[in-house]
Amino acid sequence: MARTGTRQALEQRLEGRRVLITGAARGIGASLARRLHARGARVALLGLEPELLEQVATMCGGAPWQVCDVRDLGQVEHAVAALADELGGLDVVVVNAGVAAQLPLLGGDPDVMLRTVEVNLIGAYNTVRTTGPLVAHPGGYVLMVASAAAGVQLPLMGAYAATKAGVEALGNTLRIETRHQGLRVGVGYLAEVDTDMTTIGFGTEAAGQIKGLGPFTRVAPRSVGVDAFERGIAQRARRIYAPRWVAPMMRLRMVAQRLIELRPQPRMAAALDAARAEHARLTTELPKRTGETE
Secondary structure, three states: OHHHHHHHHHHHHHOOOEEEEOOOOOHHHHHHHHHHHHOOOEEEEEEOOHHHHHHHHHHOOOOOEEEOOOOOHHHHHHHHHHHHHHHOOOOEEEEOOOOOOOEOOOOOOHHHHHHHHHHHHHHHHHHHHHHHHHHOOOOOEEEEEOOHHHOOOOOOEHHHHHHHHHHHHHHHHHHHHHHHHOOEEEEEEEOOEOOHHHHHHHOOHHHHHOOOOHHHHOOEOHHHHHHHHHHHHHHOOOEEEEOOOHHHHHHOHHHHHHHHHHOOOOOHHHHHHHHHHHOOOOOOOOOOOOOOOO
16 A cells, blocks of 8 residues: 555656656666656657667657757757757756776776767766756756766776766756756666666676676666656655665765775786777767767
């Protein structure tokens, strides 16, 4: 009975909410779009893969969608204007678009750092800059999807962790700057959940050399993240953690980081050599921009 009442309360809070989700073609973004649509929200989708976006949109009752590279401010402005017009405004923005690839900081491919910063950090800024004025009203909400990696850093994930720490900082700053307008801002901290990003990231030779990192590399069902985001959006929560153990870890992040650093890694040299040789791809293929070459 209690669970039924909780679900009904969430549905009431989400019913009719106009929600824009970036990175909505697959993974957490796609699953969250379907969940919010099922709860009565009106969703709009941004992403890079038109076929997948169209499939998600169809499952969301013919939701509006736009192909958009969040690295390009002009594209973001054009896409957001079109989608907000179709929805008649915005109430919620989920800043979810992101990429990852393993990167040894010494001797790794500098292009991985550049692309990760462009998508995860600059893309988040472009999204907030464009959508912020539309949701900066009482009842408005922005969810910045960061990561547990914003608080505890693992080997080979320096580029991803640095950008997600940046996303956390953007969210904290936006919360202060818009409080007087009634906007609430949440930061989401996910550990590893079952998505393409996780599968690709753990599927490398280098990742196989690094062991014994405890819960930090344990993969949870995707539904764990979607459930947490659904509750957080309905409640306009300041912090969202998934799985549950991420919350105490983030509060004790300095201790957790020290434990990671002290754990013996006898195959670290082999892992770094493998990572330099593998040239692991980004978890989402990015389109070429004007002036770029292979």
